[in-house]
Amino acid sequence: MPFSCPLCHAPLSRREKSFVCPQRHQFDLAKEGYVNLLPVQHKRSRDPGDSAEMMNARRAFLDAGHYQPLRDMITDILQVRLSTQATAVLDIGCGEGYYTQAFADIAQQHGAQTLGLDVSKAAIRAAAKRYPQVMFCVASSHRLPFEDCSIDGLIRIYAPCKAEELVRVVKPEGVVITVAPGPRHLMELKGLIYDDVQLHPENSGEIAGFNVEEKQSLAYEMALSGPEAIALLQMTPFAWRAKPEVWEKLTATDEFRCQTDFSIHCLQRES
Template sequence: MPVTTFDRLACPLDGQPLTRQNNAWQCPQGHSFDIARQGYVHLLPVQNKRSKDPGDSKTMVAARQRFLNAGHYQPIADALNKAVLPGLPAEAACLDAGCGEGYYLRQLGQAVPDGINMQVIGLDVSKWAVLSAAKQYPASTWVVGTNAHIPVPDSSLDRVLCVFGFPVFDEFARVLKPGGRLIMVDPGPDHLRELRDIIYPSVTERPAGERAVPESFQEVSRETVRETIVLESGSNISDLLVMTPHLYRAPAEGLARASELTRLQLTLDVRIQVLEVN
């Protein structure tokens, strides 16, 4: 099987290696972290939480699961896979940093070719997202945690994915092996433009989409993915709104206009940037 779980976790309290003992991960200092019935582990200490229930809510995760599993963002997943796979060693390890409900890691797992054995791990601050991911794809290791303190050892990963996420470049550089690659996916200026035109009184122009290259990395490539999709029902449009920050940013009048839609043609416009650690 080309995809397996990642087993080199580190204690979030002292950085020591974790060893699986029955239904828990334990470190030499005696810290122990139970493995949930669904297969994930919670490695987000209370002192690293910004709220009682951080990250995406249960409702947001459910909407994203329905929307993504319907295939609306398949062009983005396909382009991401093409950016990840070149140059992988025969024994590789990949982290999805901010994995959500695991869609992109599942898509990558299906695309790994014969001859490559890839250990995969998904990390998200939302316990609801990780719970959903673990239920759908037990082939991966799933962890509740934060990109600010990734619970894996130094130089242990060949790839890190950050898809519409919040990058912490120093941490990404720490966990990547020499020559390892970070694959960033960010919205371009026209991403979901038609929806934004409907829900906002005026649309603020977005920047081109590529982030500046941090000193610890060098750019390998950048690509624009631009596709047109059509949402054929009000429920699909509602799920898209619920899974994005637009639901909380848009005025009530804009959300009311969106709620009346039964069909919407949308532009997908994303930038994929591949960075290699120095």
């Protein structure tokens, strides 16, 4: 397991139900099987990340299959690009594990371990309960608790992360797959909230220290029920700006049509 101590950065070793570093910093496994590697001094709030309510909305929406085409495209890329000698695959900002579980199926074919990281304790707890084949941790994507050059394949769906941290943890010639919103992503939803709807800026996918090997776009229209549209809104940063009448309109609707637009890039770490 390529974990490193979030306090002193030394390697962590597994000892029964905990991880311990040579400086005797100890991090116990929760009963669900995940480990919390987010020290109090690294938190920006008491309970950072998605709340339990937001996590439940995300799980309901994803379980309905609305983003399955995106998951299928990412797993197809990972299947082709992951080294046959891979030992570790990491999903940053994994949430409740919908995508991570699919990546684990690919990693297992290579005999590799799959790791999921999110700053939300509620999301990681739910993920660990449902997907025991993945090792989940609560941690910050800005301070990755992994050893240098320890990750063969890293997936980042919307999650922020410093380029230098990606360069540090990904092995030379390892792959990073990123997903960002395309220009017209969720335009109809934004139209309910903003008077002047702006397109998302084009994403080049470039990250210092990596070469862009592949770029793909994925766009399709979703037909959502009222509860599904509400769940989608709860998943987005638009929720904070939505007025009560927006929530009421979506709740009452029989069908809400909304387009997706994803920008997917596959990069390779420079050797």
